[in-house]
Amino acid sequence: MADNQSPIFTRLERHHSRPFGRRTLLRGAGVLGASLVASTLAGCDDHDDALTFFFQADPEEADARMRVIDEFQRRHPGIKVRTVRSGGDPMQQLLTFCAGGKCPDVLMVWELTYAGLADRGVLLDLNPILAGDPTYASELKSDSVPALYDTFEYKGGQYAFPEQWSGNYLYFNKKLFDDANLRPPGRWEDAWSFAEFLDFAKRLTKRDASDKVTQWGFVDTWVPYYSAGLFGMNNGANWSSPWNNPRRMNFDDDAFIEGVQFYADLANKYQVAPKAADQQSMSTMDLFARGQSAMAMGGHWRYSTFSEAGGLDFDVTVLPVGPKGHGSWSDVGTTGLAIAADSPRKQQAWEFVKFLTGPVGQAVIAETGLFVPALKSAINSAGFAKAHSRVHNLNVLTGGPARSRHLPVTPAWERVDALMDRNFGPVLRGVQSATSFKTDLAADVDKVLRNQ
Amino acid sequence: MFIAPNLLAVAVFMLFPLGFSLYMAFQKWNLFNPATFVGWANFHRLFTGDPLFAIALRNTAVFTVGTVVPTLAISLIVAATLNRKIKGIGIFRTVLFLPLAVSAVVMAVVWRFVFDTNNGLLNIMLGWIGIGPVPWLVDPTWAMVSLCLVSIWQSVPFATVILLAAMQGVPEDLYEAAKIDGAGEIRRFFAITLPLIRSASSFVVVVSIIKSFQAFDLVYVLTGGHGGPESATYVFGIMLFQNAFAFTDVGYASALAWVMFAILLVITILQLRFSRRNSLEQ
Numbered sequence: 090m091a092d093n094q095s096p097i098f099t100r101l102e103r104h105h106s107r108p109f110g111r112r113t114l115l116r117g118a119g120v121l122g123a124s125l126v127a128s129t130l131a132g133c134d135d136h137d138d139a140l141t142f143f144f145q146a147d148p149e150e151a152d153a154r155m156r157v158i159d160e161f162q163r164r165h166p167g168i169k170v171r172t173v174r175s176g177g178d179p180m181q182q183l184l185t186f187c188a189g190g191k192c193p194d195v196l197m198v199w200e201l202t203y204a205g206l207a208d209r210g211v212l213l214d215l216n217p218i219l220a221g222d223p224t225y226a227s228e229l230k231s232d233s234v235p236a237l238y239d240t241f242e243y244k245g246g247q248y249a250f251p252e253q254w255s256g257n258y259l260y261f262n263k264k265l266f267d268d269a270n271l272r273p274p275g276r277w278e279d280a281w282s283f284a285e286f287l288d289f290a291k292r293l294t295k296r297d298a299s300d301k302v303t304q305w306g307f308v309d310t311w312v313p314y315y316s317a318g319l320f321g322m323n324n325g326a327n328w329s330s331p332w333n334n335p336r337r338m339n340f341d342d343d344a345f346i347e348g349v350q351f352y353a354d355l356a357n358k359y360q361v362a363p364k365a366a367d368q369q370s371m372s373t374m375d376l377f378a379r380g381q382s383a384m385a386m387g388g389h390w391r392y393s394t395f396s397e398a399g400g401l402d403f404d405v406t407v408l409p410v411g412p413k414g415h416g417s418w419s420d421v422g423t424t425g426l427a428i429a430a431d432s433p434r435k436q437q438a439w440e441f442v443k444f445l446t447g448p449v450g451q452a453v454i455a456e457t458g459l460f461v462p463a464l465k466s467a468i469n470s471a472g473f474a475k476a477h478s479r480v481h482n483l484n485v486l487t488g489g490p491a492r493s494r495h496l497p498v499t500p501a502w503e504r505v506d507a508l509m510d511r512n513f514g515p516v517l518r519g520v521q522s523a524t525s526f527k528t529d530l531a532a533d534v535d536k537v538l539r540n541q
Numbered sequence: 542m543f544i545a546p547n548l549l550a551v552a553v554f555m556l557f558p559l560g561f562s563l564y565m566a567f568q569k570w571n572l573f574n575p576a577t578f579v580g581w582a583n584f585h586r587l588f589t590g591d592p593l594f595a596i597a598l599r600n601t602a603v604f605t606v607g608t609v610v611p612t613l614a615i616s617l618i619v620a621a622t623l624n625r626k627i628k629g630i631g632i633f634r635t636v637l638f639l640p641l642a643v644s645a646v647v648m649a650v651v652w653r654f655v656f657d658t659n660n661g662l663l664n665i666m667l668g669w670i671g672i673g674p675v676p677w678l679v680d681p682t683w684a685m686v687s688l689c690l691v692s693i694w695q696s697v698p699f700a701t702v703i704l705l706a707a708m709q710g711v712p713e714d715l716y717e718a719a720k721i722d723g724a725g726e727i728r729r730f731f732a733i734t735l736p737l738i739r740s741a742s743s744f745v746v747v748v749s750i751i752k753s754f755q756a757f758d759l760v761y762v763l764t765g766g767h768g769g770p771e772s773a774t775y776v777f778g779i780m781l782f783q784n785a786f787a788f789t790d791v792g793y794a795s796a797l798a799w800v801m802f803a804i805l806l807v808i809t810i811l812q813l814r815f816s817r818r819n820s821l822e823q
Binding site: 178511514515 | 596775787
């Protein structure tokens with residue numbers, strides 16, 4: 090019977106009849122390893138001629154972003170665009186890409202951190218390119234909001250063009266305000282005071298029989314220590330002197346300290362805003378989206394999330410002004426598009442940047458409602474108004490870029506940020522007064538700025 | 542010839558990185574521009590110009606003591622308990638070993654839920670016995686306590702296995718002789734077990750100190766890449782990572798790595814001398 094068996098069957102039987110051999114294991118591992126290496130190398134193929142574009146977006150933003158990119162590709166069929174979406178820490182991801190020689194051709198950059206990239210030589214100075222296109226340069230300059238355009242000028246070079254204004258303002262729940270018979274200001278020029286804002290927040294904070302808060306007057310959806318600084322700014326202080334490549338920060342300025350203290354007191358003293366512990370189980374963004382907060386501080390990046398929250402009817406208003414402040418101000422929050430200095434596709438990259446940050450692309454952006462565009466023509470366009478038809482106080486968005494003050498632009502921002510995180514914490518928790526900045530934070534930050 | 546592949550691997554993956562990081566410790570390099578020689582400047586800045594170094598040193602010391610001492614104490618108790626001949630002891634030993642098999646990141650994610658101030662399992666259980674919510678990961682002091690708790694939970698199985706193996710090697714007749722002499726269980730543990738597993742417990746201490754000093758993944762997931770809140774869990778591992786990959790100050794990070802190595806070397810040598818002197822005295 091055995092003699093009649095085919096050789097293949099015999100071989101198979103032999104394999105099955107003994108345990109998994111060492112040689113088989115090594116052979117299998119070799120084949121597996123080789124296939125993994127082959128597939129990895131295929132993934133790293135550099136011969137793909139597509140223009141790579143790195144950006145960060147939440148899912149709602151990404152859809153709108155892709156519509157703008159599709160429009161670019163429709164108008165420029167010869168340029169293929171491959172998108173690279175950022176993870177949680179875009180700066181770190183960019184540094185890794187670029188240090189490893191795989192820098193995307195076009196990069197989304199942020200006002201606070203781009204100087205670190207420019208300082209390391211990662212970004213291309215766009216001035217020479219712009220000088221070769223004087224008509225477009227003059228058109229761009231006249232249509233730009235100076236505060237946004239100048240943000241990306243560092244040590245004499247222009248390292249990005251702004252594509253959006255992402256400064257902060259307040260969202261408010263219209264129903265909760267109507268129920269309380271309250272109306273916040275509708276324009277930057279009609280700003281409210283810290284005292285009026287606090288009064289509103291108190292009246293809009295509700296508690297149940299067990300004194301547990303069921304509705305907060307105010308929540309912050311931005312970074313708390315940045316927001317606190319913005320309250321300091323609205324009390325008449327600048328963050329740094331000068332704002333571009335500063336040698337010192339104004340953390341020890343009395344007006345700044347007073348503004349920060351007011352922000353901290355909202356949670357600790359007046360209890361109209363949740364403390365950090367209250368935000369562990371539900372984010373501040375969800376608190377506002379679910380109608381459990383009357384006001385939320387944030388920028389336009391929250392707009393699509395709040396728009397899609399079922400049953401939420403919201404509008405926008407301006408930030409309050411402190412006793413030492415002169416009018417209500419937002420921050421120059423902005424992202425820009427930059428070109429990698431070592432990009433092999435600079436011409437295509439320039440076309441892409443020119444489209445997205447120029448009048449045509451900005452108009453498309455305005456229509457999608459993705460951002461508050463950076464160009465005046467797009468901000469004041471009918472398309473932008475239509476995309477934000479539910480916003481009654483549209484002036485808060487359209488007037489925002491011009492009512493914004495700069496945050497510090499320094500290559501040492503990551504270090505400054507680490508020190509701020511440490512020193513603002515006890516103040517925001519209410520265990521230390523903001524006057525502690527005079528002895529701790531100000532000196533440490535100045536040391537970092539001097540040693541950069 | 543037979544050991545050539547291994548030697549090559551050691552050279553490529555150990556000796557070269559070690560040598561390169563020592564070289565980098567004397568350079569200023571941001572990954573993009575060419576490195577420039579700066580002599581001892583990185584070390585000088587570390588000891589005199591960086592307010593975060595002292596914070597990281599203090600936090601690492603607290604974390605190390607807060608992890609190693611309880612780990613050793615708990616492991617001794619658990620190992621002594623598991624060293625008995627009880628029915629179903631195998632099941633207990635398997636269960637105890639489980640935390641070691643779980644990835645630190647997965648574990649930290651689970652513990653984040655457990656430590657939630659309002660809805661976390663731990664605070665719910667504390668609520669049953671009338672204790673109010675503890676801000677485990679929000680308050681700086683409690684954040685370090687939380688970190689130590691998770692680290693102890695993770696370290697106990699390994700230490701227990703080592704100590705249990707050592708305890709099983711203690712000759713049974715010594716216990717019997719002590720029993721005949723009227724020594725109780727606790728006396729037997731301190732007079733026989735502990736002295737005879739001294740080398741194993743020394744090993745556990747050294748390994749635990751090194752592991753605590755190098756803690757990174759647990760801290761990163763549990764309290765974030767800044768070692769928050771308010772730098773309360775800003776340990777050397779986080780400082781190293783931050784300088785190397787967030788600030789891209791590779792030379793400075795390399796200098797820090799060598800300072801960490803030097804501290805560990807000194808502690809280990811002192812510990813070994815101490816235990817050797819003790820064994821000679823006995």
